[in-house]
Amino acid sequence: MRTTEQLTRIFGQEAADRVSTARLLVVGAGGIGCELLKDLSMSGFQHIEAVDLDTIDLSNLNRQFLFQRRHIKRPKAEVAIQAIRDFNPGIDAHARQANIKEPTFDVDWFAQFDLVLNALDNLDARRHVNAMCLAAHVPLIESGTAGYLGQVTVIGDGTECFECQPKAAERKTFPICTIRSTPSAPIHCIVWAKNYLFAQLFGERLDEDEDMAAEADADNMEELEQLREESRALANLADAMGSPEFARVVFDKVFSSDIARLLSMPDMWEHRQPPTQLHYDEMEATSSDASTSPATHTALSMADAFALFKHTAARLAQRLTSGDAGALAFDKDDDDALHFVAATASLRSYVFGIEQTSIFETKAMAGNIIPAIATTNAVVAGMMVTQAIMVVSGQLPRCHTAYVAYNSKRSRCVLSEPLAAPNPRCSVCRRRYLTLRVADLSRTTLGDVVDYLHMLAETENSLHLGEDISVVEGSRILYDLDFEDNMPKSLEELGLGRGKMITVAREDFEDDLPIAATIPVVLSIAGPQAADDSPDLDIEGFELIPEFAPLPPPVADETAPDADQLHFADDDVAVVVGDSDDEYAPLGHEENVDNISDELAKRKLCDFGARYESPVKRRAVATDDETTISD
Amino acid sequence: MSQQNGVISKEEETLYDRQIRLWGMEAQNRLRKSSILFIGVKTVTLEACKNLVLGGIGRLSIYDPQPITNLDLETQYYFNESHVGQPKDKVLAEKLAVLNPLVDIRAVSSLDIAGVDLVVNIGHSTGGWRQKGVKSMLADAFGLFGYIFVDCLDAHEYIEEGRVRDAKTGESEVVRSSKVAAYKSFEESVAAKVSGGNAVRLARKYSPLVFVCQALATMDEQVPDGELSQFIKTALAQRDLPPGFVGDELVSRVEASWGTEFVPSASVVGATLAQEALKIITLKDMPANNWFTYDGLVSEGITCTL
Numbered sequence: 001m002r003t004t005e006q007l008t009r010i011f012g013q014e015a016a017d018r019v020s021t022a023r024l025l026v027v028g029a030g031g032i033g034c035e036l037l038k039d040l041s042m043s044g045f046q047h048i049e050a051v052d053l054d055t056i057d058l059s060n061l062n063r064q065f066l067f068q069r070r071h072i073k074r075p076k077a078e079v080a081i082q083a084i085r086d087f088n089p090g091i092d093a094h095a096r097q098a099n100i101k102e103p104t105f106d107v108d109w110f111a112q113f114d115l116v117l118n119a120l121d122n123l124d125a126r127r128h129v130n131a132m133c134l135a136a137h138v139p140l141i142e143s144g145t146a147g148y149l150g151q152v153t154v155i156g157d158g159t160e161c162f163e164c165q166p167k168a169a170e171r172k173t174f175p176i177c178t179i180r181s182t183p184s185a186p187i188h189c190i191v192w193a194k195n196y197l198f199a200q201l202f203g204e205r206l207d208e209d210e211d212m213a214a215e216a217d218a219d220n221m222e223e224l225e226q227l228r229e230e231s232r233a234l235a236n237l238a239d240a241m242g243s244p245e246f247a248r249v250v251f252d253k254v255f256s257s258d259i260a261r262l263l264s265m266p267d268m269w270e271h272r273q274p275p276t277q278l279h280y281d282e283m284e285a286t287s288s289d290a291s292t293s294p295a296t297h298t299a300l301s302m303a304d305a306f307a308l309f310k311h312t313a314a315r316l317a318q319r320l321t322s323g324d325a326g327a328l329a330f331d332k333d334d335d336d337a338l339h340f341v342a343a344t345a346s347l348r349s350y351v352f353g354i355e356q357t358s359i360f361e362t363k364a365m366a367g368n369i370i371p372a373i374a375t376t377n378a379v380v381a382g383m384m385v386t387q388a389i390m391v392v393s394g395q396l397p398r399c400h401t402a403y404v405a406y407n408s409k410r411s412r413c414v415l416s417e418p419l420a421a422p423n424p425r426c427s428v429c430r431r432r433y434l435t436l437r438v439a440d441l442s443r444t445t446l447g448d449v450v451d452y453l454h455m456l457a458e459t460e461n462s463l464h465l466g467e468d469i470s471v472v473e474g475s476r477i478l479y480d481l482d483f484e485d486n487m488p489k490s491l492e493e494l495g496l497g498r499g500k501m502i503t504v505a506r507e508d509f510e511d512d513l514p515i516a517a518t519i520p521v522v523l524s525i526a527g528p529q530a531a532d533d534s535p536d537l538d539i540e541g542f543e544l545i546p547e548f549a550p551l552p553p554p555v556a557d558e559t560a561p562d563a564d565q566l567h568f569a570d571d572d573v574a575v576v577v578g579d580s581d582d583e584y585a586p587l588g589h590e591e592n593v594d595n596i597s598d599e600l601a602k603r604k605l606c607d608f609g610a611r612y613e614s615p616v617k618r619r620a621v622a623t624d625d626e627t628t629i630s631d
Numbered sequence: 632m633s634q635q636n637g638v639i640s641k642e643e644e645t646l647y648d649r650q651i652r653l654w655g656m657e658a659q660n661r662l663r664k665s666s667i668l669f670i671g672v673k674t675v676t677l678e679a680c681k682n683l684v685l686g687g688i689g690r691l692s693i694y695d696p697q698p699i700t701n702l703d704l705e706t707q708y709y710f711n712e713s714h715v716g717q718p719k720d721k722v723l724a725e726k727l728a729v730l731n732p733l734v735d736i737r738a739v740s741s742l743d744i745a746g747v748d749l750v751v752n753i754g755h756s757t758g759g760w761r762q763k764g765v766k767s768m769l770a771d772a773f774g775l776f777g778y779i780f781v782d783c784l785d786a787h788e789y790i791e792e793g794r795v796r797d798a799k800t801g802e803s804e805v806v807r808s809s810k811v812a813a814y815k816s817f818e819e820s821v822a823a824k825v826s827g828g829n830a831v832r833l834a835r836k837y838s839p840l841v842f843v844c845q846a847l848a849t850m851d852e853q854v855p856d857g858e859l860s861q862f863i864k865t866a867l868a869q870r871d872l873p874p875g876f877v878g879d880e881l882v883s884r885v886e887a888s889w890g891t892e893f894v895p896s897a898s899v900v901g902a903t904l905a906q907e908a909l910k911i912i913t914l915k916d917m918p919a920n921n922w923f924t925y926d927g928l929v930s931e932g933i934t935c936t937l
Contacts, residue, residue, distance in 0.1 A: 006705050006891040010774045035898065042708050042894040059648045062685055065730055087708040145654045148906075152930070296644075297656070364652060371653035374682045375909075378902035379932075382895040386775070386927045402930035414899065414925065414932030 015393035028119035035381030063374035107524035110136035129160035147405030161429035299356030308343035332367025436523035447487035639817020658913035671753030675772035678901025775927035778844035871936030
């Protein structure tokens, strides 16, 4: 065990003692996680648990320094924990290769920690851990980096939670007609190639493509129906897989007959450049050797794109027909899949007269790659651990929200501001969190829970529930006065396992109701306290329900979401990036910071995937001008 | 294995993918042909070197024949009991080699600067680099604090990229421009006359910590315990600063931190040092001109010209 004489000198004996006994959870053992685990294990922390689902990849090794080539494909959490055991033998450190959203990690599990540190790469998991920490009353240190930019903040009693400021969706959606009929930018062609063509031919066929927001109105009903027909026809082509004609039938369909159909609608091209129909035989006459080693940093020529398309279509078809896999999922690190998408996106760009992108650029767009470097992660992790020491030694109010900026002209490259107070209208932290203990999830019905709540409301003054209540999980309505279908169903049948949260809200509002009565109650589902004589159902945590101040009148600001919107805010806006393996969610794409002079506003921020709006209304703008691909 | 010659391989491209997407292939190519010399091994050295090796510099030379002590083991995570008494540079070079087999890492027995692009002194300056025409940095991290001084000589040429938006089309494009920056020598900086008037105006230009760090960087020999505050105050008195500009609270916190190492702050300073070194080597973006100071208690890192 490493001694901590120097730590004691800096922070004092009491803080050093608290550090040595504190139990920490680290969620994520990637870019920030590796730095974090190193700093924690070398700063006197002795009880650490790390959770990460991921395995190690070559492209991680430029920053995730606890991993080496020999660890590729091994679980990140396990290798990282072994590495810090080597740094500090005797440390009580454990790894779990798991998704933090698994039911095992319920409110009781979270409650065993004194502090949780997030080193995550997606909004969905960040939201989940935020809610679990609120439910378990455990402070949370949240972090993120994107290229040169980074951010750290501390969430605890009396501070803003992760959801207090609205977050922009991580992933952009496109109108279905733009993708399928009238593309005008490279990204439209890439989305088409990846989410439509690749998915329909080789993937799990989807009726509704989640990337495309199908917005039906009177004007485009007919076109949407045509597109549906087109999708079905394409999916049927998959039957030709394995035949030597496969590439030809696919090509004829998507680059020839589908284009001919579009050209037959002159209205569509009145104000747009009409597409150019391609012909397989003409393309066949061109020659290229791009099929084996295509240039990655320059745009594919039409001949190269055609050759690469034929080659990869055949290879993917062969993999599907000969392998056990029923479907392929797009993976940016799978060269066949990436090259197929790059080639077909390129061909489509030629058809529509759109600027070409290289395979390198296509990979970033299709794979949602966020640049990541060791240095930013190290700065962020260092700040997190300093704040962790302050939190466990009882000094949370002295912590900061801190930002890492990058600009040679700016005087502050690491800057901070005091933690903000909670947004009184936050739909997540301005809730009363209780624990719902259920002995047998397959026996207890939703009706049992509702009855129990009504019964409790009569005796438990702080519950304040009236006759008319609603029960929801995220945006799913489970029960209200007009919807009793789920009452006889067990929690298990309803998918309400451990770790899930349901929100109970009073629906009969009267003017003179005490403020606490109008605040919904969130019940975190957990197992029984003791196995033997525990009741079937129990609700705990009334003593932890905070006193709520009356809600201030709404601010005349259109950015402040109103209470109605907030009610089911959870899942409505969350679009999760599934395949990014990086530390951060993407930044916004503002390009115009030149005319903002205030330094705090001008600083580059990345707010966990959204533009950050500080509580004092200093509007900060996230830009991506230095994260531009420049070669 | 060395990567100093030839073009970037497919494997390197995959390994460095996430950073090439940030600083570009040209910068990565400069990086892989670069050579950096570090003098002095402390926790901040581990941190800075670790980041540079991960990023894929060409050659890293380390000089510090001092033996590893028991106190070093508290924070210098690459060292363990079995290394106590061994030369710091030798053990560190061995440990770092595991991180990236493409980088040529060596412990050196003399301060030979043939082919070296950048010299980094940790703790105190061994001096004379400017006269030899070599760019240099001086850095230290102690307790919660740290500083970096950058000397890129009289004319450091670099490329800056910015997006310019076409007013008509609304489309933006990346524009590269060549620029030149002049840097002061350490001696000039320490003797520089501070202008700016009262404390409020001065605070816009300088962090109070930078004057404290300058004083520490010029310290010739170890100040006895309990006398550091006085030493700093005496040095500050010669700078003609407005009264109260450097608060007593800051000076006493610095005294408490002096002589200690704290990994989280060393990590912040070491990473900033590595990033500035990358700017110097890749000739992309202006390296900090010329001081950076960090205070971990308030999470503040400030650059200023002095």
